[in-house]
Amino acid sequence: xxxxxxxxxxxxxxxxxxxxxxxxxxxxxxxxxxxxxxxxxxxxxxxxxxxxxxxxxxxxxxxxxxxxxxxxxxxxxxxxxxxxxxxxxxxxxxxxxxxxxxxxxxxxxxxxxxxxxxxxxxxxxxxxxxxxxxxxxxxxxxxxxxxxxxxxxxxxxxxxxxxxxxxxxxxxxxxxxxxxxxxxxxxxxxxxxxxxxxxxxxxxxxxxxxxxxxxxxxxxxxxxxxxxxxxxxxxxxxxxxxxxxxxxxxxxxxxxxxxxxxxxxxxxxxxxxxxxxxxxxxxxxxxxxxxxxxxxxxxxxxxxxxxxxxxxxxxxxxxxxxxxxxxxxxxxxxxxxxxxxxxxxxxxxxxxxxxxxxxxxxxxxxxxxxxxxxxxxxxxxxxxxxxxxxxxxxxxxxxxxxxxxxxxxxxxxxxxxxxxxxxxxxxxxxxxxxxxxxxxxxxxxxxxxxxxxxxxxxxxxxxxxxxxxxxxxxxxxxxxxxxxxxxxxxxxxxxxxxxxxxxxxxxxxxxxxxxxxxxxxxxxxxxxxxxxxxxxxxxxxxxxxxxx
Numbered sequence: 001x002x003x004x005x006x007x008x009x010x011x012x013x014x015x016x017x018x019x020x021x022x023x024x025x026x027x028x029x030x031x032x033x034x035x036x037x038x039x040x041x042x043x044x045x046x047x048x049x050x051x052x053x054x055x056x057x058x059x060x061x062x063x064x065x066x067x068x069x070x071x072x073x074x075x076x077x078x079x080x081x082x083x084x085x086x087x088x089x090x091x092x093x094x095x096x097x098x099x100x101x102x103x104x105x106x107x108x109x110x111x112x113x114x115x116x117x118x119x120x121x122x123x124x125x126x127x128x129x130x131x132x133x134x135x136x137x138x139x140x141x142x143x144x145x146x147x148x149x150x151x152x153x154x155x156x157x158x159x160x161x162x163x164x165x166x167x168x169x170x171x172x173x174x175x176x177x178x179x180x181x182x183x184x185x186x187x188x189x190x191x192x193x194x195x196x197x198x199x200x201x202x203x204x205x206x207x208x209x210x211x212x213x214x215x216x217x218x219x220x221x222x223x224x225x226x227x228x229x230x231x232x233x234x235x236x237x238x239x240x241x242x243x244x245x246x247x248x249x250x251x252x253x254x255x256x257x258x259x260x261x262x263x264x265x266x267x268x269x270x271x272x273x274x275x276x277x278x279x280x281x282x283x284x285x286x287x288x289x290x291x292x293x294x295x296x297x298x299x300x301x302x303x304x305x306x307x308x309x310x311x312x313x314x315x316x317x318x319x320x321x322x323x324x325x326x327x328x329x330x331x332x333x334x335x336x337x338x339x340x341x342x343x344x345x346x347x348x349x350x351x352x353x354x355x356x357x358x359x360x361x362x363x364x365x366x367x368x369x370x371x372x373x374x375x376x377x378x379x380x381x382x383x384x385x386x387x388x389x390x391x392x393x394x395x396x397x398x399x400x401x402x403x404x405x406x407x408x409x410x411x412x413x414x415x416x417x418x419x420x421x422x423x424x425x426x427x428x429x430x431x432x433x434x435x436x437x438x439x440x441x442x443x444x445x446x447x448x449x450x451x452x453x454x455x456x457x458x459x460x461x462x463x464x465x466x467x468x469x470x471x472x473x474x475x476x477x478x479x480x481x482x483x484x485x486x487x488x489x490x491x492x493x494x495x496x497x498x499x500x501x502x503x504x505x506x507x508x509x510x511x512x513x514x515x516x517x518x519x520x521x522x523x524x525x526x527x528x529x530x531x532x533x534x535x536x537x538x539x540x541x542x543x544x545x546x547x548x
Contacts, residue, residue, distance in 0.1 A: 002031070005038050017046035018060070019067045029061065086193035089216035093193075095158055097186050098148035099223050110186075110220045117223045119145055123181055124224050128231055130250050130436030133182075137173040146170050147177060182236065188229050189222030190215055211402075227424070231441050234468065251279055252436040253304055253311075253446070259283040260447040260464065262296040268304050279304035281448065300448050302461055307446070312434045314465060315442060318473075322425045333418040336473050348404045355401045362394045417469040424468070444468050460488065 004010045013035060018028060035042045035051065042051040047063055049056045086092045090108040099120040100110040119140075126136050150170045152158030185192050193214040196205040235255065249270075257266035264285035271280045281304045285295040322329040369387055372378040428438050445466045451459035466472050515522070 002034060005034060005040050008038070010040055012041040012043070014043045014045070016044070018044050018049070018063055028067075032057075032060065083194075086214050089191055089219055091191045091193065091219075095152075097184055098152065098181065099187060100220070101157065112221055112223060116148070116151060120181060120187060120223050123178060124187075124228055124232055127178075127182060127235065128228060128437045128440060130252060130254075132250060133175045133178040135250075136178055137175065140173045141171045144171055145173075147173055148181075179236075182232050185215065185229065187222065187224040188217075188226045189220055190217045191219045227427075227441065231437070234444060235440050250436075251304055252434065252439050253281070253308065256439065256443055256446050257281050257302075257304075257307075258445050258447050259285065259296055259300050260449045261298065261300070262286075264296065266300065266302075266448060281307070283448075298450050300450055302448050302463075307463065308434060310463070311439070311443070311446070311465065315431075315434070315438075319425050319429060319431070322422060323429060326422065330418050330422065333421060333470050333473065337417065337470060352401065352404055355397050355404075359394065359397055359401070362390050362397075366390055366394070421467065421469045442467055444471075 001010070005013075032042060032051075034040075040051075043049065047060075049060055049063075051057065082092050085108075091110065096102050096110045096113075099113060099117045101113045103109040103111045123136060123140075126139065127133070131139070146154070147170065149158065149160050150165065153161050153163075153165060181187075193216075194208065195213055196207050198205050251268040254268055255265070257268070258264065259266055262283065262285050264283055266281045267284050267287075268279050268281045271278050280301060282299045282301045283296045286297070286299045288295070318329075366387065369378070369383055369390070373380070373383040424441060428441070431438055443465060447464040447466070449462040449464070451461045453459045464472060464474075
């Protein structure tokens with residue numbers, strides 16, 4: 001419309017009142033100025049405004065301001081009502097998420113939609129089982145499972161129930177949709193409110209920080225077990241992108257291996273040399289920057305298949321001991337947690353009083369600045385500059401303090417963390433195969449150390465395993481038999497002797513095969529040599545006879 005006004009297509013604009021144009025007094029005032037510049041007559045009937053009568057325009061700015069205030073007041077009242085409802089644990093979303101539907105008898109309660117819930121369970125099962133999101137999307141497409149948008153539209157639900165959709169996209173799952181499903185805490189039975197906020201002017205949703213969410217647990221029936229949901233979140237955090245190797249495989253340890261020296265993730269590839277197939281893990285930073293200024297000075301190469309056997313052995317030991325000696329195992333876990341927490345906790349407990357003292361000092365400084373500004377003893381620009389500086393420091397320290405307090409509270413709950421780990425061992429008692437699901441539930445990360453001899457094919461290499469809930473757990477339960485110096489020396493001598501014997505056997509075999517392949521040539525060669533020899537002897541004899 002503004003374009004038509006500026007191009008001269010409109011000469012008179014008539015509306016019921018100013019609020020029909022808008023409730024933003026700056027926007028409405030700007031439009032009235034455009035009308036004035038283009039000699040367009042503007043009439044608001046209910047407000048008695050006519051641009052040809054200047055006297056009627058005197059109160060127009062006040063009407064615009066009051067209209068905006070009214071919209072803001074209405075927005076505030078609506079938000080208060082929504083907040084009251086959300087804080088009580090009732091969902092404020094207009095639609096139930098995929099997998100749920102509103103209870104016909106109580107619209108504030110969700111019940112499980114079994115058909116969609118089964119798809120949600122399948123997605124979590126595939127993801128925890130080692131598939132990445134792209135592979136899951138391909139699988140769902142091949143199985144002809146409709147996307148959540150089409151599924152809910154077919155049942156008259158969702159935000160697109162009245163929209164026309166492209167049928168070509170009915171089975172076109174994508175990574176974003178799967179990520180949205182995998183990160184929805186509502187599938188644990190919780191109600192999560194206030195994820196977004198909006199302003200009364202633009203009406204657009206803006207995502208807020210998780211700390212501002214209102215989470216009410218165990219309101220409706222869960223689709224996903226909370227432990228499985230937490231496992232999925234750990235996988236997403238440790239390995240946001242799990243790429244398959246050249247054979248389309250994703251190794252079970254993918255996303256769990258980290259370099260001890262530089263902290264980077266380790267990549268797993270397949271080695272086909274010497275006619276075999278083995279999975280080899282190496283530091284990603286070493287290969288990324290080995291040409292110039294490498295961040296890591298060693299590849300930290302390790303056999304991933306051998307590492308899987310070692311991890312399985314450790315988990316078996318933990319499982320057997322925890323089942324047969326539950327009380328002793330719980331005591332060991334608490335002792336291990338206490339040892340881990342000692343140094344870190346001391347630093348944090350020392351840091352908290354420092355932050356608290358500094359916050360009090362900043363509060364006093366800000367009060368003094370405000371007084372000086374009010375009395376006019378400090379310039380306005382100087383006040384704003386210093387106020388901004390101290391305010392930024394204040395909120396940064398507040399955030400750090402909240403994080404430290406949260407970590408300390410987690411450390412203090414050692415008994416609860418031990419109980420969670422014990423439940424995990426009971427859940428997977430007597431496992432036979434070490435699946436990706438079991439690995440991700442038990443282990444948060446594995447740090448790979450450098451070999452005791454670089455570039456040696458056979459060497460001693462240490463690893464550090466960090467378990468979920470209890471962190472690093474190294475004691476007599478998980479201790480693996482480590483060879484002595486004499487045993488290591490003897491082992492290397494045997495390895496070197498075996499390599500030499502292998503080389504000698506190879507050359508012997510090669511010689512036999514070579515002789516078998518070239519037997520006729522060798523015989524022909526020997527016959528030729530024999531004839532040449534006889535010819536030489538004959539020539540020598542003939543030359544010697546005249547001399548006699």
